[in-house]
Amino acid sequence: MAQPRVAVIGLGSMGLGMARSLRRAGMDVVGTDISAERRALFAEAGGAIADSAVAAATGADIVVCVVITGGQTEAVLFGPGGIAGAMPSGSVFVSSATMPPGQARALGLRAVEAGIGFLDAPISGGARAAEAGSMTIMSSGPRAIYDAALPALEAMGKRLFWLGEEPGLGSAMKTVNQLLAGANLATACEAIAFAIRLGLDPKQVDEIISGSAGNSWMWGDRISALVAGDYTPRSAVDIFTKDLGIVMDTARASNFPVPMAGAALQGFLMAAAAGMGREADASVTKVYAQLAGLELPKAAND
Amino acid sequence: MAQPRVAVIGLGSMGLGMARSLRRAGMDVVGTDISAERRALFAEAGGAIADSAVAAATGADIVVCVVITGGQTEAVLFGPGGIAGAMPSGSVFVSSATMPPGQARALGLRAVEAGIGFLDAPISGGARAAEAGSMTIMSSGPRAIYDAALPALEAMGKRLFWLGEEPGLGSAMKTVNQLLAGANLATACEAIAFAIRLGLDPKQVDEIISGSAGNSWMWGDRISALVAGDYTPRSAVDIFTKDLGIVMDTARASNFPVPMAGAALQGFLMAAAAGMGREADASVTKVYAQLAGLELPKAAND
Numbered sequence: 322m323a324q325p326r327v328a329v330i331g332l333g334s335m336g337l338g339m340a341r342s343l344r345r346a347g348m349d350v351v352g353t354d355i356s357a358e359r360r361a362l363f364a365e366a367g368g369a370i371a372d373s374a375v376a377a378a379t380g381a382d383i384v385v386c387v388v389i390t391g392g393q394t395e396a397v398l399f400g401p402g403g404i405a406g407a408m409p410s411g412s413v414f415v416s417s418a419t420m421p422p423g424q425a426r427a428l429g430l431r432a433v434e435a436g437i438g439f440l441d442a443p444i445s446g447g448a449r450a451a452e453a454g455s456m457t458i459m460s461s462g463p464r465a466i467y468d469a470a471l472p473a474l475e476a477m478g479k480r481l482f483w484l485g486e487e488p489g490l491g492s493a494m495k496t497v498n499q500l501l502a503g504a505n506l507a508t509a510c511e512a513i514a515f516a517i518r519l520g521l522d523p524k525q526v527d528e529i530i531s532g533s534a535g536n537s538w539m540w541g542d543r544i545s546a547l548v549a550g551d552y553t554p555r556s557a558v559d560i561f562t563k564d565l566g567i568v569m570d571t572a573r574a575s576n577f578p579v580p581m582a583g584a585a586l587q588g589f590l591m592a593a594a595a596g597m598g599r600e601a602d603a604s605v606t607k608v609y610a611q612l613a614g615l616e617l618p619k620a621a622n623d
Numbered sequence: 624m625a626q627p628r629v630a631v632i633g634l635g636s637m638g639l640g641m642a643r644s645l646r647r648a649g650m651d652v653v654g655t656d657i658s659a660e661r662r663a664l665f666a667e668a669g670g671a672i673a674d675s676a677v678a679a680a681t682g683a684d685i686v687v688c689v690v691i692t693g694g695q696t697e698a699v700l701f702g703p704g705g706i707a708g709a710m711p712s713g714s715v716f717v718s719s720a721t722m723p724p725g726q727a728r729a730l731g732l733r734a735v736e737a738g739i740g741f742l743d744a745p746i747s748g749g750a751r752a753a754e755a756g757s758m759t760i761m762s763s764g765p766r767a768i769y770d771a772a773l774p775a776l777e778a779m780g781k782r783l784f785w786l787g788e789e790p791g792l793g794s795a796m797k798t799v800n801q802l803l804a805g806a807n808l809a810t811a812c813e814a815i816a817f818a819i820r821l822g823l824d825p826k827q828v829d830e831i832i833s834g835s836a837g838n839s840w841m842w843g844d845r846i847s848a849l850v851a852g853d854y855t856p857r858s859a860v861d862i863f864t865k866d867l868g869i870v871m872d873t874a875r876a877s878n879f880p881v882p883m884a885g886a887a888l889q890g891f892l893m894a895a896a897a898g899m900g901r902e903a904d905a906s907v908t909k910v911y912a913q914l915a916g917l918e919l920p921k922a923a924n925d
Contacts, residue, residue, distance in 0.1 A: 498831070504883070511881055519795040519799065537840065542836070581810040584886035
């Protein structure tokens, strides 16, 4: 069987890595982004680019849409310049933005009406996993559509999950993951700042926590870096104000209390309010440090 | 050099495992506990027991005190029937209960006045690590006292840390670990209940989270077990109301805000209020399940 032709819509830090992983797997990839700068980055890496989503989607077997929000995803499909009419019959739309499960469900229903195969397929693992083709992909949608998208999913992800026939389950799973990731990160930021306040050595704290009951994936990825003076953003504060906002909205719509997520969102909102929205998400630590007059580890690249 | 004689005061789930690990390392161990039942458990394992703390401490080179609170530790040393007068000159008191750093500092000063070598040495890893001799031990106190306690520490722990000359730093480190462990666990309980509310399969959620950004040591230790129907308490709800209480008191005494720890403490207090204080600490999940009428995985041993 010939390799499928894949369009990647959105060449941000995730989309660019995913497009490269698809190319590395030998697929015929066309990338596009509203930013000429992002398109140029993919072109520099040898990728084919298109000037519009419609141009990218025309002739594609699989469209991977990796924009930021559900609203943007809806616009890509059904807005002015939307691709719904341009997608070939039998092609599949893989929706990777993080959005409320209800919105993914609604988009799935609307896609069915338009004759488009819709896969609710949020991603996890960050930019490095996107680049390495080792993301976690949490999919839901009709099994036949999942199977049709599988060559692209396998090129982009190492841990692939199919959660059921209904779009929305994938987004529900991502929402749960973001609740955990966001609250564990807010906790990690609080704890490292508190440790410094108590007179402990941050490097020693990191060494101890990394092997103790207080450890988390977020601690290892974000706080170990911060302690080493690496303030490179892996993901921005604004991503968590968005994703924890989705957690809160989804929980409220389900009449379900999520006090840990609520407290975590306040931490990221404090960082955003202090002007750090585009900075590394671990900047919540800086909020505590500023309040309490603490000195954080110096940036290693200063 | 002859193996040191070690007294273990407190044969709870941690102390019993630690006493056994010390024996396995070939040391001359005497254990005691206020509960005859706990003393009998150590005797059944071939251990020597004493009827009182004073009897255990008499002639000991190292006294390992593994009671629950700082108040109990103070009583063991200086209360009626306290061992301060019975400890041989040059012997070392290893304090392993979780207590506020300020209390450990004060106990350390009082021990110096009484001519006792005091090591602030809280532990982490749970009952299984105590049994296996693989705990994390976070010590502070004069380096010579740490070195004198080292044979016992090496028999009980795999990850040994010395944090400085001042008693209190070890307890500060433990406080930071408990902030992380407690908040990550409260978050994990909230997330698995929310996932069930959203219609996800708990087993699949566990599989996905275990390899995703939402993962934590607490998720792996507590929620993976709960999902498999294992409700055996690794540690009780009451331990976290105590330890997060210490976090809150310590933070308030330092004028330091810890909103994540505060929200987590409320979760454990809700479980305790619902009569689950002695149950597994992951019972916070049951609070959410009861509120929302969710069905949790059935106990595998029912």
